[in-house]
Amino acid sequence: MNLILNRAILFFVGLLVFILPIAHTIAVRNISILILIFLTIYILLKNKTIKFNISFTKEIKNILFILIIFTTWLYFIAFFISNETSWTVGEIKSQWITPLSYFITFGLLSVYFSKESKDLQKNFYSLIFLMLFVHVLYVDLYALKYYIQTKSIISRFSGLTEGPDKSNYITNVLLAFLVSEVIYRFRTSKRVLNINNFVLLIIILLTLLSSIFEGMRNGVVAIIFLTISGLFFSFYNNDKYTKKFKFIISFGIFILLTFPAMYNFKNDKRWDTLIQTIPYALDTKTNKNWLNNEKYKRPVLPNGESVETSAYLRIAWGYEGLKLIYENPFGIGYGRNAFSHGLQIKYGDVQKVGHSHSGFIDLAIGIGIPGLIIWLSFGIYLMYVSYTFFMKYNSFYALILFFNVSGFFARFIVDSNMRDHMFQTFMLIIGFSFIFMLKDKYQNEELNNK
Template sequence: MNKQNIIAMALIGALFFVWPVPHTVSVRDFLLLANLLVFGYFAWARGGLRGSLPILSAPLLMLAGLTAWMYIVAFFISPETGWTLDEIGSQWIRALLALLIGALVATAVRDNTRFTRGVLTLLFAVLVVHILYVDLQAVWELLAPGSFDRVPGLTEGPDKSNYLTNVLFGFLLVELFFRAVYMRRILPLSHAIFAAVLALAAVSVTAEGTRNGMITLMLMLLLLGWFYLHERRARLNKRALSAVIAAMMVIVLGGIVLVTTARQSSNLNELIDTIPIGWDTKHYKTWQENDPNVWPKLPNGKTVDPSLYLRIAWLREGLELVRDHPLGIGFGREAFGHGLMAKYGQGSGHSHSGLLDMAIGLGIPGALLWLGFFASLASVVRRQYRAKGNYAALLLLLLLIDYGGRMVLDSVIRDHMLQQFMFLVGMTAVMMLTEAKAIDSGKPIRTDG
């Protein structure tokens, strides 16, 4: 690998590392520009993105339509045009830039197996550094006096750190799948080192204690389990296959219920009793007053789980804002808070659901365009996945499952989470097309020679 490639990898590794670290906005912007210039030049030297654009035309049209709709809402519908335009510039345009950089990276490494391998391994290594810090922090918490608290790693909080852990699990699960099904190594790791990293990731996800992250991780496991059964279906009779699928569904759905109710030591009945209380936002006003001394009581006399109660109340109020403003009030990270302020004269923040925030800000058309981007991209992934396997396609599918599930449960369509996701989408989407060509020509990307 020549000096230019090493410099390029250092730039992309630095950007990927600092993205989730707080108070690094200026550094991120500098690295975004530097990577755009460097990988833009490399991609131009290799013929640009022209070969990938036609196949990805449907998701790209969805993004173009969504961007146009953002500006239409900002200029003609939103009562706060200035705020909306600022949010589009600081949030959405940067995310599109990250998407472009990811696509340029994949184009730059095209037909260079060693460079491709190096970029994938580098991103994987950066994620390992982040989760290793989480694990060390967790050990320190256990040894220090006092109660154990969820650890944030190098990020602003355990939920932000968990986004990285789940992305790392995406890499690990696809690698495990390829080693088990196709007997191919994508990442240059021995089985022992791979198992060690898998254990570190398991410790990290436990230390972060993020309920929603566990749910999306289980969804990734369910999807990959289905793919594994599909690849092994010829070796199983129909009765055995049905039994295995049923067992998988029970285990995963049971696990989702378990992690949903476990964090506050509540049981399923208390969860069910909380739903109508949280939904009745006109009678129970704690969601608005945010006074911890007046949390509603359950029928058994216990106080509601604050996190669950607030999420249900915010969901109800968010849906009412969408009903009242079906074309949106303007794109922004705190569209929910702006909607509450206009409605009640008080309110701030987000709804803790990125998809709901999107629907509040951009209305039903904006939410449908965003979901259309996911659906059209998943359709391309499905078509690109081959009988012999496509690493980048399967990784992209897990990323879509993880981020798609997370955006329903958390406010992730914002800041570095959105940028990092879009970068990975751009990179894996273009990489899966170039990898497909390599497979068709009998030269699949591999690291085991």
């Protein structure tokens, strides 16, 4: 019976992770997560006396406390501050309660798998890794086909997703997994993925290539941050290697991981006009294309060319978003498009403006500065705990947790990633990695006590 149950869980986990980023699959996503929730409830009812080897530790209590406070604040804003209570409650349900259910479900499933066997735990993680890699591989194979047909390199390719930003998010998540694997092998000479170093290197190269084909400037920020933090985790308090060896390896890794960034800087012409665009974007009173692109024309640079659209809009929206935060310090109501709602209330002339392209600004507009502080405390605490657990216990899943949380929050500043499948993927990853990290701690302590 356990074998059938385990296979059923793994099937729907794989299906859900693979299908999440693909457009028009909401029904399949909902069915998959509902089945996983029911299977989780069945496991809990079947094992009433199980302590899961991990009771309510202080780490779990702290995380639950922050999440409860955050959820309470969302509803407080919805019922007592927002002028659009119905819209806000609907957004809380779809954009917070749903991702929260992913976090809880994958956390409880991880408790079950970590108790069943170490091999089953690895299979659970490896399956998630594989489903993400399929997306990356599709990008590379399509780019190869495109090159053969056109003799040119594809850029801003969306893969199986709705946009290159969403495809690039998958790439960065997978890259975080791969860097974690490299660091873990480097420091402990152990492996989690059942592949040799050569195959691991090939997968890393394929993942970096997909980042080039997706052509996202914001992905560059995440890769640079991942590279720097990855080198730190590789060598800090690591006396196994000489300083010369550390320098050579560090330089090699830096060049390898930042190659997509260098390629993007060289080949994406949008970087050329970025500096020139800034003053036009900040003059939001004179240049109003950011507010209504049908009514107002884009500003024109001294050379006669129009400002680069993406940079202009991001800067202008960011600037106006900060003003909305200042004017509404307690927020206007949680929602994906809180920025648009705020502009509509203030100007009433909004055309085709949804989010500000900054999760930081979107969230602060929606739930105010207190809500933003609560959410940031969630990320900071997870990074602190994961850093501590890796340094103390060499926990592989502490690395997974740290890189995914830090990567999400780094991109949170320049992308509206706290929404839809990107946020759901983030929540399920921290759900299983947090529990597996705690399991690593207990296994380490058991070994030391023998």
